[in-house]
Structures are given as C-alpha cells and as structure tokens.
C-alpha cells in the first residue's frame with residue numbers, strides 16, 4: 001500500500017512524528033490569529049455610521065482641497081461592518 005509509511009517502529013510512530021506536531025501547532029496558532037479576523041465584529045455599534053456601515057459626511061474643513069470634508073460610501077471606521085471590534 002504505502003510502504004514508505006511503514007517503518008521498523010510501526011505505522012503509528014511513523015505517521016505522527018515530531019514534525020507533524022510542529023506543523024499542527026503552527027496551524028493552530030494561525031487559526032487563532034486568522035479566524036477572529038474572518039468572523040464579523042461583535043463589539044458595540046459603530047459610532048461614526050450608527051451601525052449602518054455607510055457614511056454620508058460633509059462639513060467645512062479648511063485643510064481639505066475645496067474647503068470641505070466630503071465622504072460618501074463605506075464607513076472608514078468599521079469598514080462597512082457597522083460594528084466595532086472589542
């Protein structure tokens with residue numbers, strides 16, 4: 001079948017060497033780091049867009065070209081999710 005897996009110590013010792021556990025540990029760490037980023041935020045509603053995820057802002061701002069701050073579309077504070085991360 002798979003003779004390379006069958007060593008002199010038996011199949012199970014060969015199937016789960018230290019390297020596998022190292023790789024497994026790395027995968028667990030990656031999952032812990034990545035999964036919370038994939039899940040939607042569960043924190044309080046965004047204060048900038050009031051939870052809608054989109055903004056329509058316009059107010060005088062001398063530092064901007066034209067003298068106005070204008071922003072329409074995805075809320076930059078919550079990336080359009082409407083909620084903040086805890």
Ligand SMILES: [Zn+2]
Pocket residue numbers: 046047048049050051052053054075076077078079080081082083
């Ligand atoms: Zn927002």
